[in-house]
Amino acid sequence: MLDPAQLINELQTHGMRLVDPRAGQDSRRGGAGPSDHKAITIGARTVMIPVHTAPSFDSPYLVEAPDDTGAARVTRDGAEVAMVRFPTRAKFYQLSTADGIPYSHIAALHSRDVLATTVLQTCIRYESRKKTCQFCAIGQSLAAGRTIAHKTPAQLAEVAKAAVELDGVTHMVLTTGTPAGKDRGAKVLCDSAVAIKAAVNLPLQGQCEPPEDDAWHQRMFDAGIDTLGMHLEAVTPEVRQRIMPGKASVPLEKYFSSFEAAVKVFGRGQVSTYILAGLGDTREAILEMGEKLCAMGVYPFVVPFVPISGTPLESHPAPSAGFMASILRPLGQMIAEAGIRSADMKAGCGKCGACSALSSYEMLKLPQEIRA
Known part of the structure; x- marks a missing residue:
């Protein structure tokens, strides 16, 4: 498993793919920035990860559909690398x-x-x-x-x-x-x-x-x-x-x-x-x-x-x-x-x-x- 700093760095450079498009409904597109991103919470920290960019479309990181509690698995090559949460709509x-x-x-x-x-x-x-x-x-x-x-x-x-x-x-x-x-x-x-x-x-x-x-x-x-x-x-x-x-x-x-x-x-x-x-x-x-x-x-x-x-x-x-x-x-x-x-x-x-x-x-x- 990657440490938190490595994982955040990996996700922010590669972006991530969303299995459930609805999970990206509050993502930010265009504007002054951060743009084409989605907020996710890893542990106690919330970070912005690209989801609508060219690199993210080919990202090795896949975020599965969230469960009833809002938690979702992040996988790479089928192996779980992290559990994340999607913040609720403001x-x-x-x-x-x-x-x-x-x-x-x-x-x-x-x-x-x-x-x-x-x-x-x-x-x-x-x-x-x-x-x-x-x-x-x-x-x-x-x-x-x-x-x-x-x-x-x-x-x-x-x-x-x-x-x-x-x-x-x-x-x-x-x-x-x-x-x-x-x-x-x-x-x-x-x-x-x-x-x-x-x-x-x-x-x-x-x-x-x-x-x-x-x-x-x-x-x-x-x-x-x-x-x-x-x-x-x-x-x-x-x-x-x-x-x-x-x-x-x-x-x-x-x-x-x-x-x-x-x-x-x-x-x-x-x-x-x-x-x-x-x-x-x-x-x-x-x-x-x-x-x-x-x-x-x-x-x-x-x-x-x-x-x-x-x-x-x-x-x-x-x-x-x-x-x-x-x-x-x-x-x-x-x-x-x-x-x-x-x-x-x-x-x-x-x-x-x-x-x-x-x-x-x-x-x-x-x-x-x-x-x-």
Whole structure:
């Protein structure tokens, strides 16, 4: 039997096939991410596993139909490798706003107790083929009518309060497509946070590109945002330019200066960045970046790239489980030694950890030769 970290890593890189299609009815397709995934619970941990991607259709991992208790066997070559559970459908999904918008169009339940929303479902990067991030599906759920373009502060506050009361949500992620202004989405995050915090005491993570003016970090914190995510996605200039030509116009130097300014406001371990392994960056480049970020107090949330249907990279291969393990094992040790473990984060993707096996590796004690 695989240990939990290995099993999660295997499932997230290979994906899984569902014997019973009904088990995937609450899976996420399109949108800002995690997309084309299904939440499953392994032991005490809920993780997101690809189920609607090209690799998952050929996955060696098969999930049988759940029994009457909601438990299901995961097999590989006919042999059981794990028992998993499918989380129940969120209760707040049954509700709608006074003007008839389903709550599920405003925010979604990620993992087991994390609420997430894309405040602006449009992005200046997505509007141009020459500028769009090649992995991004932010416009898909909007085009399919599963969400709305702009969630107002009042709508977000109403849904967040219901999600806490009905489903026990413990923290919330506010991400956004990048608007045209120099604040790069920070203002709409501030407006949203103020309304949510007035309605319910819920830890919040805001996610946006680095604002041009670092003063926005303090403004976001004062508005009620507890942690901040500014996502690199790729770590080397050549990969950034090839994969996300529009976003690459914000240089790495700007990210570093913004990270430094943000840590002074939010604190060590309360600023994070998303890195997609498998886009072309080498193991060495990702670990070198991880070491630099840990030293700054920025949590490097490394996740396996998932090719999303309908994007320019839908046929791009997912990284291998071995490649991911070669990164996550030493990176987990770096994070632990830097004292910025995901468990200590107040809110956000790193705290949730559902899209990567990284948090499982933070708890492992590794020999020096593996850490190098």
